[in-house]
Amino acid sequence: MPEGKICNKQPINTVEQLQLTLADKSGIKYYEEMEHLDVDTDKLWASIQKTMKSRTKTWLEICAHCGLCAESCFLYQVNGKVPTQVPSYKIQSTLGEMVKRKGKVDNAFMRHAMEVAWSQCTCCNRCGMYCPHGIDVGVMFSYLRGLLYSQGFVPWELKIGSGMHRIYRAQMDVTQEDWVETCEWMAEETEEEWPGLEIPVDKKDADIMYTCNAREPKHYPEDIAEAAILFHVAGENWTVPSEGWEQTSLSMFAGDWECCKDNVQNVYNAIERLNPKRCIGTECGHAHRATVIEGPYWVGREDGLPPRPYIHYVEWLAEALRTGKLKIDPAKRIKEPVTLQDSCNYVRNHGLKMITREIIEYIVEPGYFVEMSPNREHNYCCGGGGGFNGIGKFRPQRNVALRKKMEQIIDTGAKLVIAPCHNCWDAIRDLEEEYHIGIRWSFLKPLIISMLEVPEHLKPKEEE
Amino acid sequence: MFKKILLATTGSTASFGAARVAFDMAKRYGSEVTVFHVLGVPTKAYSQIVNDVRTGEEVEVDEDYRSWVEEEIRTTYAKQLEGLDNVRIILTTGVPSREILREARSIDADLIVMGASSGNSANYYRGYPGSTFQKVAKAAGCPILTVHRESASYWGGFSKILFGTDFSKQSLSAFLFALKTARELDCELTIFHALDISGKVLDQNEIEENLIAVRERIRSTYSPLMGDFKNYDIEVWEGAPYVEIVKLAREKQVDLVVLAHHTRELDPEKARIGSTVEQVIVRANCPVVSVSKPEKV
Numbered sequence A: 001m002p003e004g005k006i007c008n009k010q011p012i013n014t015v016e017q018l019q020l021t022l023a024d025k026s027g028i029k030y031y032e033e034m035e036h037l038d039v040d041t042d043k044l045w046a047s048i049q050k051t052m053k054s055r056t057k058t059w060l061e062i063c064a065h066c067g068l069c070a071e072s073c074f075l076y077q078v079n080g081k082v083p084t085q086v087p088s089y090k091i092q093s094t095l096g097e098m099v100k101r102k103g104k105v106d107n108a109f110m111r112h113a114m115e116v117a118w119s120q121c122t123c124c125n126r127c128g129m130y131c132p133h134g135i136d137v138g139v140m141f142s143y144l145r146g147l148l149y150s151q152g153f154v155p156w157e158l159k160i161g162s163g164m165h166r167i168y169r170a171q172m173d174v175t176q177e178d179w180v181e182t183c184e185w186m187a188e189e190t191e192e193e194w195p196g197l198e199i200p201v202d203k204k205d206a207d208i209m210y211t212c213n214a215r216e217p218k219h220y221p222e223d224i225a226e227a228a229i230l231f232h233v234a235g236e237n238w239t240v241p242s243e244g245w246e247q248t249s250l251s252m253f254a255g256d257w258e259c260c261k262d263n264v265q266n267v268y269n270a271i272e273r274l275n276p277k278r279c280i281g282t283e284c285g286h287a288h289r290a291t292v293i294e295g296p297y298w299v300g301r302e303d304g305l306p307p308r309p310y311i312h313y314v315e316w317l318a319e320a321l322r323t324g325k326l327k328i329d330p331a332k333r334i335k336e337p338v339t340l341q342d343s344c345n346y347v348r349n350h351g352l353k354m355i356t357r358e359i360i361e362y363i364v365e366p367g368y369f370v371e372m373s374p375n376r377e378h379n380y381c382c383g384g385g386g387g388f389n390g391i392g393k394f395r396p397q398r399n400v401a402l403r404k405k406m407e408q409i410i411d412t413g414a415k416l417v418i419a420p421c422h423n424c425w426d427a428i429r430d431l432e433e434e435y436h437i438g439i440r441w442s443f444l445k446p447l448i449i450s451m452l453e454v455p456e457h458l459k460p461k462e463e464e
Numbered sequence B: 001m002f003k004k005i006l007l008a009t010t011g012s013t014a015s016f017g018a019a020r021v022a023f024d025m026a027k028r029y030g031s032e033v034t035v036f037h038v039l040g041v042p043t044k045a046y047s048q049i050v051n052d053v054r055t056g057e058e059v060e061v062d063e064d065y066r067s068w069v070e071e072e073i074r075t076t077y078a079k080q081l082e083g084l085d086n087v088r089i090i091l092t093t094g095v096p097s098r099e100i101l102r103e104a105r106s107i108d109a110d111l112i113v114m115g116a117s118s119g120n121s122a123n124y125y126r127g128y129p130g131s132t133f134q135k136v137a138k139a140a141g142c143p144i145l146t147v148h149r150e151s152a153s154y155w156g157g158f159s160k161i162l163f164g165t166d167f168s169k170q171s172l173s174a175f176l177f178a179l180k181t182a183r184e185l186d187c188e189l190t191i192f193h194a195l196d197i198s199g200k201v202l203d204q205n206e207i208e209e210n211l212i213a214v215r216e217r218i219r220s221t222y223s224p225l226m227g228d229f230k231n232y233d234i235e236v237w238e239g240a241p242y243v244e245i246v247k248l249a250r251e252k253q254v255d256l257v258v259l260a261h262h263t264r265e266l267d268p269e270k271a272r273i274g275s276t277v278e279q280v281i282v283r284a285n286c287p288v289v290s291v292s293k294p295e296k297v
């Protein structure tokens, strides 16, 4: 059978197809169909010839199989150090083979490659720092995922996630209407306690355009309320776009390049339309990677930059604390051992390692901050990156992957983990559910709000 | 006044009492009931996997699971559902407090009825700071009726209402709600304040004087709002508010306690210590309504 009804080479572009795919419990039928999916070897080879950059070619060729990257990969470490988990092996046996065979691979090969690409690598890019040749397996896996996706070999949830992005331009079925409604709702709910608070939608020429992760309006709308509170207290002139508000990209993890481009273009259009001085994204690592680090290349921006300066939430927060726009009540600082999760996607991929530590200095009583070891750009993936968190088929593997982070956290002795990345936050929550190590986890926003020194005029008028 | 009732269930026995009261009210007052059940917290990024609120097990939310849960709800409440035609069952996934608030807003509920926070399945709240009740009570635009004991009285409709005041802004909303309910359901209303003298050293005379002053304050605050409503009395006692409210409720055999909710604290541990409402809910023999906003009263 060349193509299945649910599992096929076509991206999900219609609500009907999305419903059909969603209705397939755990993707059982989807994966059954996948076993019979033909590989279009000519197309695959043509695509490799057309899209594989010389860097990737060189990397595949110059890998000395020295194995120096082995220890760097957390998945190698937590999986009994089996040779099949060595980064170079993982990529050579998949992408390397595919190239060597000039695309002449079969269904079984593709399914195996899918398993490796989505359950043995989170694209955390850690190994790239340890290879003497600078070979970044994470980057190559992203590329491989694209090839697999185009042939229909992609995990069920990511096919859906990408379809969501295509249809709703959000990783979940949050429509533009839902989004605007949520902003109104949150403003209503918050303004009583914070008189004068607004969530302005589509305000032109504001100083800040704020964008977020669709999980927030979908399940955690208080995150938007919290962002509003902090902008309000800091006295910022800000807005959210009604369209182009969703910054994440499951399509990036699915390997759906076309969709990646469309989504980031949508955000950039909002920037052009509203003309803010700069943009601020929420506490999410991969959203930042998609919109700020990789996005400009997807849409072909020559300067490699988004249309306006676009910073991660931690950068704005540090700035607001530094300049005194937000003030912390010293008595309310954290006085218990606390540690910090460095999100690969903005720490390793964008160098934002010191800025979070600057925030820590404001909010944690000296002596209570405990670093994980290793940390900063050497930190390990939370265990759920690259789409791993969401894939039911690879849940057992994901749960094993969480162990590295668990050990790291246990070693700090901290019960509170600050995780300024939505996906890391999810992974750490899952980690607690799976292993019960007795920790709490938090974004920065609620922590900061709980320790703010609020100027008198912003407080609600208290009656007795 | 209870046209639209949102009954938030957890499926655990802790919400049975609440369900009974909600269905009784619906029958008596011809209300529309939305039985609302949150299937579980959506873990795992995009996927449809949730932790089932009863078992804590990971389950995948699909049509089979949904219809199974719906069937469970229908069986559990089979008796109460008999003869009620204005009932909808809504299932969703999400963080319970948030989804309850979302639904209440979307149907423009007049009253949320829910089981009390303690005694609920721990899985339901795992990982989420702040109890569901605290969060809903803080943000809801309508009053919230909570029932802690299945044995809570309420056999013949509401006939006696106890309103406890601390003279806050929210207490005014709670008062207006209590008054309206008393009027419409033809109940006797008791307005009560407990003079909290803990930590103060007062002699008996001072206490007496204070009690008189508070009585006067109740009169001047609330009497002007009563209009022609005469079926009320005023009580002022000394002691810890929640203890005295519960005592008085027992003594007078009231069917409903109405209180304001204005704790900002969402941390369940801290809030529990400070929150009169939660203490009363846990201890009272009758349903407790908490009101924090004026919108729906």
Ligand code: SF4
Pocket (backbone or CB within 6 Å): A062, A063, A064, A065, A066, A067, A068, A069, A070, A087, A088, A130, A131, A132, A133, A134, A135
């Ligand atoms: S460290 Fe670099 S050269 Fe050595 S095996 Fe790994 S990828 Fe190849």
Ligand code: SF4
Pocket (backbone or CB within 6 Å): A072, A073, A074, A075, A087, A090, A120, A121, A122, A123, A124, A125, A126, A127, A128, A137, A138, A139, A141
């Ligand atoms: S990118 Fe990360 S997960 Fe992938 S092979 Fe390298 S270290 Fe391992």
Ligand code: SF4
Pocket (backbone or CB within 6 Å): A122, A123, A124, A285, A286, A342, A343, A344, A345, A346, A380, A381, A382, A383, A384, A385, A386, A421, A423, A424, A427
């Ligand atoms: S989820 Fe966090 S730690 Fe994991 S790969 Fe993404 S950014 Fe890194």
